[in-house]
Amino acid sequence: MELKIKGNRTLTGEIKISGSKNSALALIPIALLSDGVVTIDNVPEVSDIFVLKEILEYLGAKVSFDNNVMVIDNANLVNKEIPEELSHKMRASYYFMPVLLSRFNKVEMFFPGGCSIGARPIDQTLKALTALGGVVDEKDNHYAITTEGLVGGHVYLDMPSVGATVNTIIAAVKAKGTTILENAAKEPEIVNVATFLNSMGAKITGAGTSEIRIRGVKKLNGCYTEVIPDRIEAGTYVIAAAMVGENLKISNIIPEHIEALLLKMQEMGIDFELNDNSVLITAPKHKLKPVKIKTLGYPGFATDLQQPVTPLLTRCSGVSKLEETIYENRFNNVPYLNEMGANIEIKGRELKISGPTEFKGKTVEATDLRAGASLLIAALAADGNTTIKNVNHILRGYDNLVEKLRAVGADIELV
Numbered sequence: 001m002e003l004k005i006k007g008n009r010t011l012t013g014e015i016k017i018s019g020s021k022n023s024a025l026a027l028i029p030i031a032l033l034s035d036g037v038v039t040i041d042n043v044p045e046v047s048d049i050f051v052l053k054e055i056l057e058y059l060g061a062k063v064s065f066d067n068n069v070m071v072i073d074n075a076n077l078v079n080k081e082i083p084e085e086l087s088h089k090m091r092a093s094y095y096f097m098p099v100l101l102s103r104f105n106k107v108e109m110f111f112p113g114g115c116s117i118g119a120r121p122i123d124q125t126l127k128a129l130t131a132l133g134g135v136v137d138e139k140d141n142h143y144a145i146t147t148e149g150l151v152g153g154h155v156y157l158d159m160p161s162v163g164a165t166v167n168t169i170i171a172a173v174k175a176k177g178t179t180i181l182e183n184a185a186k187e188p189e190i191v192n193v194a195t196f197l198n199s200m201g202a203k204i205t206g207a208g209t210s211e212i213r214i215r216g217v218k219k220l221n222g223c224y225t226e227v228i229p230d231r232i233e234a235g236t237y238v239i240a241a242a243m244v245g246e247n248l249k250i251s252n253i254i255p256e257h258i259e260a261l262l263l264k265m266q267e268m269g270i271d272f273e274l275n276d277n278s279v280l281i282t283a284p285k286h287k288l289k290p291v292k293i294k295t296l297g298y299p300g301f302a303t304d305l306q307q308p309v310t311p312l313l314t315r316c317s318g319v320s321k322l323e324e325t326i327y328e329n330r331f332n333n334v335p336y337l338n339e340m341g342a343n344i345e346i347k348g349r350e351l352k353i354s355g356p357t358e359f360k361g362k363t364v365e366a367t368d369l370r371a372g373a374s375l376l377i378a379a380l381a382a383d384g385n386t387t388i389k390n391v392n393h394i395l396r397g398y399d400n401l402v403e404k405l406r407a408v409g410a411d412i413e414l415v
Contacts, residue, residue, distance in 0.1 A: 001391050001392060001395075001414060002387050002389050002391060002414075002415045003386075003387070003391045003394070003413070003414055003415075004385065004386075004387050004412070004413045004415055005361075005376070005379040005380060005382075005385065005386045005387075005388070005410070005411065005412045005413075006361075006384075006385050006411035006412075007359070007361055007379055007380055007381060007383060007385070007386060008244070008381065008382065008384075009380070009409055009410055009411050010244060010245070010246045010409060011244050011245050011248050011380070011408040011410060012246045012247055012248055012409055013248065013249070013407060013408040014248075014249040014250075014251055014408070015237050015248070015250050015251070015404050015405075015407075015408055016251050016252045016404075017229045017230055017233050017237070017250065017251065017252040017253050018042070018044040018045075018068075018229070018230055018233060018252075018399035018400070019042035019043055019044045019226075019227030019229065019230060019399075020044070020188075020189060020228050020229060020231065020232075020233075021044050021046055021048060021049070021230055021232075021396075021397050021399075022162070022187075022189050022232070023188075023189040023192040023193070023227050023228050023230075024040070024043045024044060024049060025048060025049070025092035025095070026092065026166045026189060026192075027040055027192065027193065027225065027227060028043075028052045028053075028056065028070065028072070029055075029056075029092070029096050029099050030099065030170060030193065030196060030197065031072040032056070032059070032061065032072070032077060032096075032099050032103065033099055033170070033173065033197075033200070033220050034072075034074065034220045034221065034223070035219055035220060035221060035222070036222020036223075037071065037072065037073045037222040038071070038072045038200075038222050038223060038224075038225075039070070039071050039072075039222075039223075040069070040070045040071075040224075040225055040226075040227060041069050041224070041225070041226045041227065042068055042226050042227040042228075042229075043065065043068050043069065043070045043227055044068070044227070044230065044399035045068065046395065046396055046397055046398065046399050047392065047395050047396045048089075048090050048092065048396045048397070049065075049070075050065075051086070051089045052090075052092065052093075053070075054086065055086050055087075055093065055096065056072065056074075058082070058086065059074075059077055059078060059079075059080060059082075059096075059100075060076045060077045060078040061073065061074045061076070061077055062074075062075070062076070077103070079100055079103070079104040079107070081108035081109060082096060082108070082109035082110070083110070084110040084141075087109050087110045087111070087112055088110060088111070088112070090112065090396075092112070093109065093112045094109075094112040094122055094125060094163065094167065095163075095167065095170065096109060097109065097125065097129065097143070097145065097167060098125075098129060098167045098168075098170035099170055101129065101134060101145050101146075101147060101150070101171065102150060102170065102171060102173070102174050102175070105146060105147050105148070105149065106144075106145070106147075107144075107145050108142070108143065108144045108145075109142075109143055110141055110142055110143070111141040111143070122163070122164075124157050124158060124159065124161050124163075124164035125163060125164045125167040125168075126138075127155070127158075127164075128155045128157070128164060128167060128168040128171060128181075129145060129167070129171055131153045131154070131155050132147075132150045132151060132152065132153050132155070132172060132179065133147045133148065133149060133150045133151045133153075133175070134147045135147065149176065150171055150172070150174070150175035150216075151175055151176045151177055152172060152175045152177030152178045152179040152214070152215075152216055153177075153180075154179075154180050154182075155168050155179065155180070155181045155182070156183055157181070157183045157184065157185075158183070159183070160183050160184060160185040160186065160210070161185060162185040162187050162189060162190065162297075164185075165181065165185040165190055165212070166189075166190065166193055168181050168184075168212075169181070169190075169193060169194065169197070169204065169207075169212065172216060173197055173202045173204070173214055173216065173217065173220070174216055174217060174218065175214075175216040176216055177216055178213060178214065178215045178216070179213070179216070180211065180212075180213055181211065181213075181214070182210065182211050183210055184206075184207075184209070184210055184212045185297060185298070186208055186209060186210065186297065186298050186299065187297070187298040188208075188228055188254070188257050188298065189228070190207050190208060190212075191208045192227065192228045193207070194207030194208075194212070195225070196223070196225045197220070199223045199225055200220040200222070200223045201217055201219060201220050201221050202214070202217055202220060203215035203216075203217055228257075229252050229253055229257070230399075231253075231254065231257035231258050231302070232304045232305060232370075232397070233397070233398060233399070234250060234253040234257070234258050235258045235261045235302065235305045235308065235309075236305070236308045236373050236377070237404075238250050238258065238261065238262070238265075238272075238279060238281065239261070239305075239308050239309055239311070239312050239377055240376075240377050240380055241281035241282075241283070242265060242270050242272075242281055242283055242284075242312055243283055243311065243312060243377060244283055244380050244381050245281045245282055246282050246283065247280060247281075247282055248281055248282070248408060249278055249279070249280045250278060250279050250280075250281070251277060251278040252277060252278070253278060253279065254277070255274055255276075255277075255279065256299075258305075260299060260300055260301040260302065261301065261305055262274070262279070264291055264293055264301065264309075265312075267289065267291050268288040268289050268290075268291055268312075268316060269284065269286065269288050269289050270284055270288065271284065287317045287356070288315050288316040289316060289317070289318070290313075290316040290317065290319055290320040290353075291313070291316065291320050292321045292322075292323075293306070293309065293313075293320070293321070293323070294322075294323040294325060295323065295324050295325050296325060296326075297326075303324065303325075303327060303330065304370050305370075306322060306324055306330060306370070307330060307331075307370040307371050307373065307374040308370060308373045308377055309322070310322065310333065310334070310337060310342075310344070310351065310353065310374055311337065311377045311378040311381065312377070313353040313355065314337070314342045314343070314344075314353060314355045314356065314357045314359070315355060316355045317355060317356055318355070319353065319355075320352075320353040320355070321350060321352055321353070322350065322351040322353065323349060323351075324349050324350075324351075325349065328349060330368075330370075330371075331351065332367035332368060332371045333367070333370075333371035333372075333374040333375060334351065336362070336364040336375055337359075337374065337375070337378055339362050339364065340359045340360055340361070340362050340375075340378050340379075340382060341357050341358055341359045341360045341382075342357050342359070342378075343355065343357050358382075359378045359379070359381050359382035359383070360382055360384055361379065361382045361383065361384030361385040361386040362382075362386060362387075363386070363387040363389065364379075364386065364388055364389070365388070365389045365390050366388055366389065366390045366391055366392075366393040366394050367390070368393055369393045369394060369396050369397045370397075371393070372388065372390075372393045372394035373394060373397070373398070375388050376394065380405075380410060380412075391414070402414050
């Protein structure tokens with residue numbers, strides 16, 4: 001599939017942010033730990049979610065998904081090896097590792113997939129599972145993990161990985177005794193996970209800080225929970241508004257979740273009106289100041305917004321610098337942005353962005369999810385027509401993308 005965009009259209013109106021893809025991708029596998037029926041509201045209708053639904057049904061769960069509400073009944077859950085064609089479709093498939101290990105004392109699956117944005121090892125997850133009593137047998141990207149019963153322990157992550165933090169919590173929640181997790185990730189998605197599990201009967205404290213304590217319980221009940229708004233989707237549309245918006249309102253946001261981005265926009269000289277759950281932006285006509293951005297774990301500048309913010313930095317007068325500290329292969333969007341008219345140099349893990357420059361429509365390719373979002377933002381601001389190929393990557397992370405943009409005035413078509 002391709003996206004065709006006629007650029008340089010002013011966007012006005014309101015874009016309502018959907019539920020967080022990254023939160024939902026963790027909450028859905030976690031539902032299998034419950035001894036009852038789980039209802040998850042505000043689930044985004046993106047392709048990754050349908051892959052998870054496919055895995056759940058493969059494992060015997062009964063799943064309904066309608067109007068952003070997913071209901072999961074795992075009464076007939078079975079433990080089967082998750083085949084490579086399913087696990088390789090997405091990174092989040094590895095959340096099934098600790099879930100099935102906790103429920104059945106054994107799990108078999110292949111190395112998880114996802115976007116090609118650099119090395120994405122699962123060594124910290126394996127380290128945590130081992131610390132809690134798992135025995136890992138790895139061969140040719142195939143993992144067989146067994147345990148005689150998970151037992152609470154002390155886990156120190158070498159880096160505050162979101163995935164490893166979630167997986168440690170999952171493994172510890174029904175383990176015998178107490179687990180102390182240090183150097184944990186602090187992202188809002190971690191808090192969403194802990195709140196969900198606690199509503200099922202778990203005993204988790206400290207989520208959102210670097211030290212999380214999990215006291216194991218024997219049983220988790222069914223419950224209702226809601227996915228938090230997607231901070232990366234929010235940031236992406238906020239950036240688009242700063243490029244081509246006129247009184248464009250981005251609603252259903254949690255402002256502190258995108259505070260690092262908003263502070264950098266203020267530093268550039270971009271004005272906006274911030275409310276309790278929305279932000280109103282008009283693209284500035286004046287010159288913007290160059291800035292320096294460095295990606296960090298939350299509450300720092302999100303790596304998932306590094307590629308989307310790059311087109312905005314081309315509007316700054318002077319040289320902006322953008323350092324990527326999380327993934328080493330997250331500049332695949334840059335050659336295409338340069339083809340469209342940007343002046344960006346790659347120096348190791350840093351971009352040097354000279355501006356101001358203007359974008360012209362071209363035929364480009366989405367190499368990964370956030371690279372695709374970056375090209376989409378550039379296309380919305382470009383003179384002329386842009387075709388973005390391989391848009392399946394973009395559709396993995398943005399709910400009702402075309403409909404939302406059309407509703408505010410974009411000329412965009414999915415072919």
